[in-house]
Amino acid sequence: MQSTPNYLWSTEDLLGQGATASVYKARNKKSGELVAVKVFNNASYLRPHEVQMREFEMLRKLNHKNIVKLFAVEETGSSKQKVLVMEYCSSGSLLNVLEDPANAFGLAESEFLIVLQCVVAGMNHLRENGVVHRDIKPGNIMRLVGEDGQSIYKLTDFGAARELEDDEKFVSVYGTEEYLHPDVYERAVLRKPQQKAFGVTVDLWSIGVTFYHAATGSLPFVPFGGPRRNKEIMYKITTEKPPGAIAGIQRQENGNIEWSYELPITCRLSTGLKDQLIPVLANILELDQEKCWGFDQFFAGTNDILHRIVVDVFSLQQASSHRIYIHSYNTTAKFLDAVFKQTNIAPHHQEYFFEGHLYELDPNLQAHNFCRTTESSPLTLLSTSEQPEDVLGVRYRDPALDFPKLVPRVDVVADCSAAKSAVGAAHQTLRVGQALRRGRELLARGLQWVMFQAVPGGSRDPAGVDVLETRLQRVDQELSQCSHSIFDFQGALDGILAELVKDRQQVHEDKSTQQMECCLEKMQGIYKQFKKARTCLRLGYNEEQIHKLDKLNLGSLARRVVSIFQNCVQQYQEVLALHSSRMRKVCEIKKHLKRLSNRISACSVEMMECQDCLQGALDRLLQVEKWNLALAPPVPSPVPLSQEMALRMQELLEQMRSVSCNLQLNNSIIERLGGAAPTPSV
Template identity: 45%
Template structure:
């Protein structure tokens, strides 16, 4: 018996099965002329028993659609040996979304970036169908294919249009198609429970299937799960029709037991808290059964557009050693960023200090900069969040880790395979947890280094400014210098270099500052050319510098208050102090007291 079959331009092997359905199977084949790999869909005897117009419908739909998120039709040819027509399509080497979810790595749902890709591509494909007045009627992960582009990027595509048909916006249909776990409750009642319900259905039945599919992609599980699965059909219908608005899942864990309803995604889901806040209302709208609350396709497309157009801002919360994600809409501003951060960390806006690399975030943007123009962040280069009123660091509570299965004493190949798959799934959860903790450790070290660099640079600038405000020197009069400014705290990046520069600058100026430089600094001239500033003026300058120091320390948090105390000790003159064998001049005392007073009052 030969396993090779073919048409005029294509050949395929019946052992290379890509998928099977009720009406046919899909095989991997090649183009006879150039060797290009393709997917070939053949039809079985059951398919040929359908009315001729129904058989031709899939061909007509595929000819009508042409979109990057719909599997491309290459040819429709007659199979040799008179077995009927075959559909030749592009080959999606990444497999179906169902097979991807069946991988132990994705047992608890796809990673966030992959979920967003599925959401965007699925929506784009559905929009193209609705623009052409088409309804799919069999949306599920098994009918969404992963295509790997030449540059390595991924595109998800809709396939299997055997149940698709043309349907206007207000038009209804009565024929039954679809997979029961993804069926709208009204269709489930007729198709599965076989109840003679005189209802017709509109294009919005696809929205329910999209909602179930997206929940499955996000969590790795179906949203509505009766005890016993497909066997418990009545409970399945009860769960889907009796749930309250806003409920996105219902599960039954024991026979005839209660239903556990949920309005949020489960904790093991790989989506970040920030994205869950956007996705949960979307799922609630798609999985609505109340006829007065059911979404339209326009509403669905609009909500997805809002979600996919957001800017993801990665933030590392130092106090909890935890990474979070904030999603900003294109026109949202800094106050919205602070609000979203507060929702996830409980750090109020007034206490937030955000660093971007080694600068304050507000040095990179202003408060009115829209979210779409924010600098790019990543998990490796996030914004760093400090709490100016809390220096304590404690790990955030982690969600419970799934338990490894208990292996029974009875040996069974089927059960062992299932147990091994579950164990691999738990292993992947632990692997992701370890990777997250290692990344947090690296980011904690980076936070300390960047905070130290920022603090050292700011204190060095304040010290330099304080020196310029309080230091005096004249070309023709008595010369004396002030004590050097306070040193920045030890081990701060750049502090040693800053002190060296300040020392060199003092030595140069001690040899005599030009009078023009003194005038440029606003030093009030006295009676003679070399007169020194008056004590009152120096006191005011010292107070201004002191207030600047106080404001800086207040902004940088309680951890820097020792720097202020150090500055005050160096600035306030001691009784009987001498400098270079001379009594400290009254003007110096006035400036120093002003600096200390200004910092205290500030």
């Protein structure tokens, strides 16, 4: 145990260790509050006194929720070593998060955005106080979980920090190899003599590497054998990187460098967020100081991302999901353009459904008033273009390629690494499987909505009283023709609907993702055992036999996950193959139903006008009859003229009722098939 006047800790509670200090979990002696204490070693006192004091001064100056707080500076009782008492972040660092096999291919989009927001806010506070950090990396970004269950990330380790304004330079070198600006790397790692001075933008390079690492789970610049085994190639990659490239990898010894201008397909970020993030990365991972962004541009670019809202869209014909990042004040027109950029469906051909209903977007509606969407409850996009849309489906790299080969020989270090890779690949396989399952559900659900969509009515045409009988005959003939077409369409749609109901039932009953989750849980258990074994210098005979058995089980579970996933892919591809033909058939019927709906609406309007004419004529006849009775005595007549007309109108009324019944029958079928707008009753 070690202590200061107010704090107590065990050297076994080590949180982290560096060249000049170690960090431990400690407690306040009076309150029991958990804190982190940074204890400096003898090597730290070999530094100049002003360098030793710099970290204390930096932390005293800074006060922000995204920077680890300094509570006190104390000394140990015996050795009088300096101790920084700081805020304790119980969830480790961003590096710990990225080393979790679940994040082997990068953070989930929601978590990445939290990292982005926290780091940008923390860096903004540093620049407001004229501080350059000089050692930004995932290990120096601590994490704790707030009361709402959401992560909070905080910058820490200001041992290399110093005050520096935007136009000032420094010549001393600090930092961690993989995250160093190339100019600093050249002197600090390669030990090459050069007279370059460095500015605040060295932090921007480190932030770019950190963001890339968080987004993909990998470093952006990787020579064959790794950054620390091939330092000259590492320097070559970072200094010869073409403008706009955000990554470079050498896959073979002495091989060419493969440049990338995009984030990898295995990255868990959506295309919408990638499109916003890539320009930021390209402009801060820039060696040429004249082309590299400054902090003002960096803050403007990142805050533009953070101030956008997300609208989830599922393109039905293309079978593809999209996330549209748009400002809350942008109107429908801007949204439609953003959708066009991702789907290539022109704004005037975009029709939307939400939760089973046609969703009409007013041109002046602002994005913050749009319906609230999620990946599982998106706006469903239907293209009204005459040209068929290509089916794209879920884009992914086959996760089976990422499962490592397990060799029989026992090597606790290599086996632990292989188990970690296998668990990471299983997580990725599960995520892709879940995306395929979600895609199948969205396809079946969306197509059902299109089949039951609302169809607008027709327009009114005036007519006279003298042609009532002719008009009613024409309406009757028109409705008869519509009836034959409607029943033909009804049969076709009923068949598709039955298939869709069956598809949705199959998706509901599909246990593939649960089976993969079960395998993954067992694989994680084996990985935990391998992590324990890695700490042993040598395994005993019994432990080694158990280790071998676990390795066999790990391989078996990995093959099981791949087999289940391949079944998921087969089912998904079968659904996509059927979807194209169904979509074409439903869209064609939809067009015919619109035409029929317009014809029936026109019949409805004509019926209403006939009714109005008939009612007016009857009213006039009754009025004339009253006048005749009032002005003259009754004249004997077999059938008075007014009575003859009334009888004829009565016949017309009966005919109208018959046609009305036919109209209502057709209209009810249209409503069921295509959701036609209700017509006025007669």
